Amino acid sequence: xxxxxxxxxxxxxxxxxxxxxxxxxxxxxxxxxxxxxxxxxxxxxxxxxxxxxxxxxxxxxxxxxxxxxxxxxxxxxxxxxxxxxxxxxxxxxxxxxxxxxxxxxxxxxxxxx
Amino acid sequence: xxxxxxxxxxxxxxxxxxxxxxxxxxxxxxxxxxxxxxxxxxxxxxxxxxxxxxxxxxxxxxxxxxxxxxxxxxxxxxxxxxxxxxxxxxxxxxxxxxxxxxxxxxxxxxxxxx
Numbered sequence: 001x002x003x004x005x006x007x008x009x010x011x012x013x014x015x016x017x018x019x020x021x022x023x024x025x026x027x028x029x030x031x032x033x034x035x036x037x038x039x040x041x042x043x044x045x046x047x048x049x050x051x052x053x054x055x056x057x058x059x060x061x062x063x064x065x066x067x068x069x070x071x072x073x074x075x076x077x078x079x080x081x082x083x084x085x086x087x088x089x090x091x092x093x094x095x096x097x098x099x100x101x102x103x104x105x106x107x108x109x110x111x112x113x
Numbered sequence: 114x115x116x117x118x119x120x121x122x123x124x125x126x127x128x129x130x131x132x133x134x135x136x137x138x139x140x141x142x143x144x145x146x147x148x149x150x151x152x153x154x155x156x157x158x159x160x161x162x163x164x165x166x167x168x169x170x171x172x173x174x175x176x177x178x179x180x181x182x183x184x185x186x187x188x189x190x191x192x193x194x195x196x197x198x199x200x201x202x203x204x205x206x207x208x209x210x211x212x213x214x215x216x217x218x219x220x221x222x223x224x225x226x227x
Contacts, residue, residue: 104156
């Protein structure tokens with residue numbers, strides 16, 4: 001069974017450019033999460049969707065960040081405009097129900113220069 | 114609010130030695146507890162979790178953890194490690210009532226040397 005699929009795996013972009021990260025959760029899972037991992041701050045929850053609806057976006061850093069989930073099998077995290085401090089690994093994760101085991105994708109490694 | 118403290122950022126051990134990775138948490142309500150492992154350039158994989166019941170939890174790859182409510186700890190142990198256990202280990206907590214929201218510790222890098 002396929003796990004959580006993220007793309008791109010690696011992206012290098014220039015400051016000011018728009019970045020779009022994509023995620024396909026595990027089929028049948030109704031909870032989707034976006035996390036960010038940095039050396040300084042560790043793993044942080046950015047946003048949580050349940051049944052395609054954003055439930056908690058309190059971790060989204062600022063207005064430059066936006067996330068959507070147009071259907072049960074696809075989500076995007078967009079950064080516009082990107083800044084060097086956005087450089088991090090962005091993980092998408094999904095679970096069958098809130099509170100169940102969360103399965104992580106392999107991450108999107110973003111470098112903003 | 115909840116928080117997790119992993120007391121050691123790095124733990125070097127020799128192959129076949131026992132290991133304990135320490136985790137303490139803080140929460141005003143009851144919690145669920147988790148240990149995840151992250152191998153280089155990969156996502157996180159669940160090792161084990163405590164939801165309720167027996168305080169000794171067994172997970173994959175021979176790891177186990179014990180929930181100690183009085184000491185607010187959830188230490189991870191393995192009696193004999195292998196080179197392949199080299200990875201970063203994360204302790205995480207979520208609260209009853211908002212159990213979707215995992216708060217992670219900063220991680221412990223376990224390095225197993227031959």
